[in-house]
Amino acid sequence: MIVNYSEWYTEHESKLLSALAERTRDGQDPSYEILRYSHLKNYILSGEKRPEILIVHDDDGELSAPAVRLILDYFIDHPDVHLVYGDEDRRREDGTYTAPWMKPDWSPDTFLSTFYFGNVIALRSEALLLINPGLRRAEDIEIASARQKDRRDEELARTNEDDDPMREWIYGKVCLKLAQADGGFERRSRKAVAGGQFPIGHIQEVLFHASSKVSLWDGRLIHGSLTGRYSRESAATRLISIILPSRDNPAMLEDCARSIEAHTTVPHEIIIVDNGSSEENRRRVERLVEELNENGHAVYIYEPGPFNMAGFMNRGAREAGGEMLLFLHDDVEIHTDGWLSHLSEKAKLPYVGAVGIKLLYPDSDVIQHAGILMAGGVPVNRLRLKQNSESHHFDFNKGVRNVLAVSGACMMVRREVFAEAGGFDEERFPDCCSDIDFCLRLFELGYYNVVRNNMYLHYHEHGSIENEQTKEERLTRLPQERQALRQLHPRLMREDPYYHKYFTTDPSEKRFRVDITDTDVR
Secondary structure (H helix, E strand, O other), rough: EEEHHHHHHHHHHHHHHHHHHHHHOOOOOEEEEEEEEHHHHHHHOOOOOOEEEEEEEEEEOEEEHHHHHHHHHHHHHHHOOOEEEEEEEEOOOOOOOEEEEOOOOOOOOHHHHOOOOOEEEEHHHHHHHHHOOOOOOHHHOOOHHHHHHHHHHHHHHHOOOOOOHHHHHHHHHHHHHHHOOOOOOOOOOOOHHHHOOOOOEEEEEEEEEEOOOOOOOOOHHOOOOOOOOHHHHHOOOOOEEEEEOOOOHHHHHHHHHHHHHHHHOOOOEEEEOOOOOOHHHHHHHHHHHHOOOOOOEEEEOOOOOOOHHHHHHHHHHHEEEEEEEEEEEEEEOOOOOOOOHHHHHHHHHOOOOEEEEEOOOOOOOOOOOOOOEEEEEEEOOOOOOOOOOOOOOOOOOOOOOEEOEEOEEEEEEOOOOOHHHOOOOOOOOOOHHOOOOHHHHHHHHOOOEEEEEEEEOOOOOOOOOOHHHHHHHHHHHHHHHHHHHHHHHHHHHHHHOOOOOOOOOOOOOOOOOOOOOOOOOO
């Protein structure tokens, strides 16, 4: 019986090698060479004739047994892909394995947050002609001082001293430029979406065994190299419409609205959509709107009717005048300046769909939402109830991440993208899953959805618009809406590109855990 990751991997690798040995291959393998990270720059700038494929890995560790075969097969099967990365783990001194780093498929915003390619990449040599990664001219290659500098970079990498120059070069001058040249920061085509294809390749197998704990490369190594980073001037030019659905919850609504005003300096308007508060509460909300209008702009829409969260949000969007739409539940509290600007800096990018933010339980450090993933056909909130101050699965809860869906409790999208997707589905998803369905439709339109786990808000969850009757109705509708998700988005509900195929599908699991009960090669 397999009881830990090391045993799982040992048996899994054996099966994988057997499966690879049985594959029938037509034609000749491409030529290749294996290099260490510290050698890559000098090698590229040397002017030497290169093989078709360069396999490059960190100095601290070694390739796994099936790595080369997996990489060559991938390039053969995907002739349009120029850059590939894979999964990894760490091998202890006693030969056992630990710390599996099972990675998502190509995630442009995750890449800008951290170099999640990690310790192993492979690329086609011909692609280097597209990006010219060298900082020196061809004739400078022969200058002794230039060669000496490259050797110093290599020595720093080998001695584990400050190797930021080498990292910055690999991250920003090679991988970032290749990703840009290959459309990694563009909206994907319908054909690519339908085929499950990304412009950057990911091999979902362990390709590298590190010798020591992984040191993540911070996105600040490429600071300023691409849009999507905070700009006070850029944020100040866009009106953001904040849509707040609410009913019979004036106290929380007031707290939410005042926290918005206290921590927001960019142009915005607040649109409150009320589907039937009592007369007393209605008057209280009207007084709040009058107060908000003294220094800003607020709109109050009062339309009694059946509970339908998707309908409330669509109604607010029709009233909105902003370039950006932010859908926000009225039991969310803001405690951080710049929150709205940072959301809009991602939402403005042409390839980005919906943008969310990490949500913590009120007055706590406990994670409530850090991005919605699909596990076994069910939407799950991995890391729910985990401490945010801790680091979980290679800083998943700390950086900016691409995920299939974000919580509708705080979701921003450009107005034209909202219209292109057709808004929220009021008929099929009146409550529970309208945000998930909307995000999946955006992904199917070629957009990348983003959760900013480098920031957080506090969220009471169901502390506002829901009473006992609507809560019972919601729980009754939940199975129907989940079934509708599976019918409308069968592939994404079954295969989440941001949730590894070897992770557990148990919806109650709170970690990113490899499923040690299943050792089949999938």
